[in-house]
Amino acid sequence: MTHRPTRIGVQLAPQHTTMQATIDAARRLEEMGVDAVFGWDHFFPLSGDADGAHFEATAQLAAWAVATERVQIGPLVFCNSYRNPDLLADVARTIDHISRGRFVFGIGSGWFERDYLEYGYDFGSVGSRLDALAAALPRIRARWERLNPPPVGAMPILIGGKGERKTLPLVARHADIWHSFVGPDELPHKLDVLREQCDALGRDVDEIEVSNGASVRDGVGGVGFERLDALHAAGTRMLTIPLSGDDTPDGYALDRVPAFLEWRDRKNA
Template sequence: MIERPTRIGVQLAPQHTSMQATIDAARRLEEMGADVVFGWDHFFPLSGDPDGVHFEATAQLAAWAAATERIQLGALVFCNSYRNPDLLADITRTIDHISGGRFIFGIGGGWFERDYEEYGYDFGTVGSRLRSLGESLPRIRARWARLNPPPMGPMPILIGGKGEQKTLPMVAEHADIWHSFVGPDDLPHKLDVLRAACEARGRDIAEIEISNGASVRDGVGGVGFERLDALHAAGTRLLTIPLSGDDTPDGYALDRVQAFLDWRDRKNGD
């Protein structure tokens, strides 16, 4: 049985702020002791002014990799549809080298229709996007193996989603981290499905880190950490807080993160 520490990630949405502000926030999170800083892979804001300031994922992550020293980083998650899979393998290998081996490769099937329409990608269906993801993952892994030099670090693969027919089998086949927003009541069932998929492939589900989305509402205003406690009890070990560049007049509400770090430390017995 693999004993995993509890970890806290922060997703800095690259919207409604400057690039320098995202870099400064990533550095500050590293100083605070967060475990992972995530971006996202969209071309337009998902909240606030839909035509507001926004930045592209891969270049932003390269900037974070150069500006930090210890914190892991990645996208939560790359959209498989937006780049040739062999090219994405090369891009992420390169960012991994910039970071000194700290990169997490997060990927999913894609869902934000405006990105597809305005950038000329075929939106297709949920099924077609997931089929494409299933075809891309072996290509990405094969390209990593052929690249000279290969990735520096273990380049853990994070797959996002909760579908039982396609996504969870892909997690069992390829992923080191499974990320979802499944609540504590439904998570045990999903884990049973994932466990069966792992067993069918000769894997132990313990090899996969269970990741979930936190909320800035957790632990704020007297709400407490009951939901996170329940997710933790079910096996979740990576919890990620979403922040946006317009959370406050000064930008990212990084002060909200400390309560989560304190909760993590209590879980880890520090």
């Protein structure tokens, strides 16, 4: 496996908080030394009060792009269903310029039914949503080539999911980063499938950064980093910590982050 540094991302769920709090948290995380700050692409909270405060992804990411200077930013992940693919390509290109080339284009097929029903999108099926994503990705990449100006550089594409029949072939064809919540026992098999897909395309699987979600239990309450150690040993190189605006009475639990950064630095030593 090609040497690749271990990285730590933080996903700031834009729920149960204010927009300014998300901006302040993104700026503070950059100061702390995280490698990437991610949002998500939903229209309602996913936990806590289902009708609580919540904000839209693309405008929030643009605000983070202005407020930060070094950290990568992006969605974890855009829902392909919510926007015309060419428009989404243009939105991403624009935020990439606002951030001066720090944007990570995360995308997936979508899954949260309430978003679809309340905003008037066709929910379809898992298969139809994945087929739509497969059709959209070439359009997105082609639009980037036609836009004037184009993205600042080679904007990394992050694809989320773990399905072997449809998702992993899309990862092999399009992604620079593969993100999932696959556990350490299952990850070697998934990577074998991804390697087979890459081989069929003549692509080196090591070109793809393996990314995974950290658990809220990792490194908290006396629990160590054994699960992350196992994911790392299997090839994972980016771990993303989930934080929500109502983690504590004061908002995002940023005090959880330094332990993960110390773990990262030990891996990179």
